[in-house]
Amino acid sequence: MIKxxxxxxxxxxxxxMGEAVFRNIICEEGLNEKIxxxxxxxxxxxIGEKPHExxxxxxxxxxxxxxxxxxxxxxxxxxxxxxxxxxxxxxNVENMSGIQGTESNxxxxxxxxxxxxxxxxxxxxxxxxxxxxxxxxxxxGCEQLLKRIKQENNL
Numbered sequence: 001m002i003k004x005x006x007x008x009x010x011x012x013x014x015x016x017m018g019e020a021v022f023r024n025i026i027c028e029e030g031l032n033e034k035i036x037x038x039x040x041x042x043x044x045x046x047i048g049e050k051p052h053e054x055x056x057x058x059x060x061x062x063x064x065x066x067x068x069x070x071x072x073x074x075x076x077x078x079x080x081x082x083x084x085x086x087x088x089x090x091x092n093v094e095n096m097s098g099i100q101g102t103e104s105n106x107x108x109x110x111x112x113x114x115x116x117x118x119x120x121x122x123x124x125x126x127x128x129x130x131x132x133x134x135x136x137x138x139x140x141g142c143e144q145l146l147k148r149i150k151q152e153n154n155l
Contacts, residue, residue, distance in 0.1 A: 011041030
């Protein structure tokens with residue numbers, strides 16, 4: 001089983017959007033028995049909360065389920081548990097390094113997978129209010145992530 005985790009700051013906007021979108025994509029590809037998906041936040045601000053209303057609305061608009069999702073905090077154990085650790089921005093990468101006590105080559109910024117994207121940080125819609133733009137970037141990044149995983153794991 002290939003294990004993927006999406007990480008943002010609070011685990012209520014970007015990373016649960018990534019988790020839901022990626023889960024939907026792998027289900028459509030028939031890979032849900034081969035790839036496990038999760039999400040977490042580097043802070044403890046929203047532990048146990050469901051995704052942000054804006055995230056839920058954009059996912060519902062695109063018929064993507066967020067059923068059962070609740071915020072949790074990223075831990076040092078996640079470094080060992082997951083094969084692909086997908087950060088939404090540079091701040092998340094730095095926060096994870098602090099939690100892990102080290103940098104890891106497992107950590108990838110989602111938008112580093114998009115060559116044509118100048119800004120490599122997914123904007124946080126909690127602050128921008130632009131869930132449509134975040135969704136556009138997340139879906140494009142998730143599609144590229146799946147291509148990479150399929151290629152690296154001969155799927």
